[in-house]
Amino acid sequence: MSKATRHTDTPATSIKIFHGPQHPGVTGNMSMELDLDGETIVKAVTHVGYLHRGFEKLVERRTLIQAFTIVCRICVPEPDPNEENFARGIEELAGLEISERAKFIRVMVLELARLQAHYLWLAGQGGSIGHEVVPQWAVGERDFILDLFEALSGGRVYHMYIYPGGVKRDLPEGLLERLSDLLDRLEQRLPEYDRVFFDNAAVRKRLQNVGVVDADEAIVNGYCGPVLRGCGIARDVRRDAPYLVYDQLEFDIPTETGCDAYARALVRRAEMYQSIRILRQVIARMPPGEFQCKLPRHHKFRLPKAETYVQTESARGAFGYFMAGDGTEYLRRLQVRGPSIVHGFTLLEPLLVGAQLSDVALIMNSLGICPPEIER
Amino acid sequence: MAWTPDVKGLIQPFTALKSSVEQPYTLNYPVEKRQDVTGYRGFHVNSLALCVGCGNCQEICMNEAIDMVEATGEINPKNASGLVPRIDYGRCCWCGLCTDVCGPDSLRMEGDYTYVSADADSFLYMPKDR
Numbered sequence: 113m114s115k116a117t118r119h120t121d122t123p124a125t126s127i128k129i130f131h132g133p134q135h136p137g138v139t140g141n142m143s144m145e146l147d148l149d150g151e152t153i154v155k156a157v158t159h160v161g162y163l164h165r166g167f168e169k170l171v172e173r174r175t176l177i178q179a180f181t182i183v184c185r186i187c188v189p190e191p192d193p194n195e196e197n198f199a200r201g202i203e204e205l206a207g208l209e210i211s212e213r214a215k216f217i218r219v220m221v222l223e224l225a226r227l228q229a230h231y232l233w234l235a236g237q238g239g240s241i242g243h244e245v246v247p248q249w250a251v252g253e254r255d256f257i258l259d260l261f262e263a264l265s266g267g268r269v270y271h272m273y274i275y276p277g278g279v280k281r282d283l284p285e286g287l288l289e290r291l292s293d294l295l296d297r298l299e300q301r302l303p304e305y306d307r308v309f310f311d312n313a314a315v316r317k318r319l320q321n322v323g324v325v326d327a328d329e330a331i332v333n334g335y336c337g338p339v340l341r342g343c344g345i346a347r348d349v350r351r352d353a354p355y356l357v358y359d360q361l362e363f364d365i366p367t368e369t370g371c372d373a374y375a376r377a378l379v380r381r382a383e384m385y386q387s388i389r390i391l392r393q394v395i396a397r398m399p400p401g402e403f404q405c406k407l408p409r410h411h412k413f414r415l416p417k418a419e420t421y422v423q424t425e426s427a428r429g430a431f432g433y434f435m436a437g438d439g440t441e442y443l444r445r446l447q448v449r450g451p452s453i454v455h456g457f458t459l460l461e462p463l464l465v466g467a468q469l470s471d472v473a474l475i476m477n478s479l480g481i482c483p484p485e486i487e488r
Numbered sequence: 489m490a491w492t493p494d495v496k497g498l499i500q501p502f503t504a505l506k507s508s509v510e511q512p513y514t515l516n517y518p519v520e521k522r523q524d525v526t527g528y529r530g531f532h533v534n535s536l537a538l539c540v541g542c543g544n545c546q547e548i549c550m551n552e553a554i555d556m557v558e559a560t561g562e563i564n565p566k567n568a569s570g571l572v573p574r575i576d577y578g579r580c581c582w583c584g585l586c587t588d589v590c591g592p593d594s595l596r597m598e599g600d601y602t603y604v605s606a607d608a609d610s611f612l613y614m615p616k617d618r
């Protein structure tokens with residue numbers, strides 16, 4: 113850990129306030145205990161526990177198919193990487209091979225999920241600095257993506273769609289055309305966000321040089337996603353350990369060197385263009401075929417005694433699942449490693465020391481912290 | 489510290505004002521209603537003429553939201569138990585597993601998603617017979 117630690121002594125004149133658990137900085141409930149000297153933070157301690165639902169244990173007590181419906185709830189803004197991890201872990205343990213079509217559909221779902229998560233982040237980032245326009249636009253545009261999810265999976269936020277062995281349903285008629293039209297529309301709208309948000313002098317003033325991450329610590333401390341790429345380090349699970357068909361698709365890993373909130377904003381902005389690029393390739397190359405392979409003893413199938421660790425790149429960084437089977441129809445152990453656990457403790461606490469009170473929500477949002485995945 | 493004003497960055501954001509003359513994207517509810525989405529996971533329906541009372545739906549539901557209760561009205565003559573599912577909407581998470589395991593495809597989910605009642609017990613919901 114860097115400069116400040118959780119146990120720094122605070123000056124006698126400081127005031128203690130609780131920032132949260134409900135506030136615009138994060139999607140979910142998490143509170144920061146802040147010691148302030150005037151407007152400046154001298155000590156910050158993260159408090160979690162408001163959202164603990166015990167997912168890991170719940171999963172161990174349910175058959176594999178029953179557990180599949182729970183994992184998506186580990187992350188509200190972007191549930192699909194959880195479904196993908198869970199399904200891929202089971203496939204690896206059970207030795208199932210999924211069809212090309214299922215792989216392409218999954219990439220489509222994951223990229224759409226990334227796109228909508230970035231829109232939601234944009235809304236939060238705008239909200240946290242008092243920008244009123246962009247949050248409305250971003251949430252509106254996200255809703256168009258959710259409309260597609262609704263047609264695809266029957267649900268807007270929790271899709272429960274990526275299923276061990278493939279996906280739950282085939283693509284409905286005309287979905288790819290709708291997707292293609294939507295991408296045109298979104299891409300056409302993105303420059304407006306530049307004019308109103310990313311190139312806005314006031315936004316730059318608020319985001320630049322705020323929440324500056326020490327790039328030397330980034331790898332050692334296990335930062336990932338836009339936080340790491342905002343430090344100029346091009347790491348991305350899709351490139352470093354390709355899954356599904358990412359090795360057949362063309363896309364760039366955008367990086368920025370500013371290490372501050374603005375650099376992370378630009379990384380996410382560039383990733384939105386990359387997701388659109390990937391989605392267009394998926395539309396062009398969507399192969400025909402089966403969308404689901406046959407599961408042995410479908411609703412009661414057993415996993416061999418084995419362990420695996422699977423990773424997916426979520427909008428917030430590498431999302432990993434450790435899964436262990438023990439020869440029954442239950443998982444012996446599931447461990448979820450989300451990006452927020454390091455970003456919310458190891459990184460956030462020292463980062464807030466010296467920052468202004470008004471920047472707390474901004475910094476939390478720019479790190480993309482999601483409390484439910486800390487308290488799985 | 490010298491500050492050079494970013495004139496473009498100060499003026500450009502005002503281009504957002506042009507949205508004020510655009511038509512709204514939202515629906516004029518209740519005059520306009522949302523179109524039904526095929527395959528939406530809304531409220532359950534159960535075709536009693538097909539349901540065989542096997543209880544598979546009850547068994548798969550990991551929220552224990554389904555109780556098998558005595559059926560009223562016409563039921564499938566093959567329904568040996570005489571029981572049909574009733575769903576506790578205080579527990580259901582709309583996963584749809586119960587509809588997946590239903591052999592005769594009698595239990596399905598349709599587009600309805602609003603329900604208002606002053607009687608909390610009616611959230612133990614009897615799927616409509618369709």
Ligand code: SF4
Pocket residue numbers: 534538539540541542543544545546572573589590591592593594595
């Ligand atoms: S709804 Fe389907 S699964 Fe449930 S008891 Fe009837 S036939 Fe069986």
Ligand code: SF4
Pocket residue numbers: 548549550551552553554575579580581582583584585586587
């Ligand atoms: S939709 Fe899921 S939670 Fe609801 S009754 Fe069916 S199986 Fe249970």
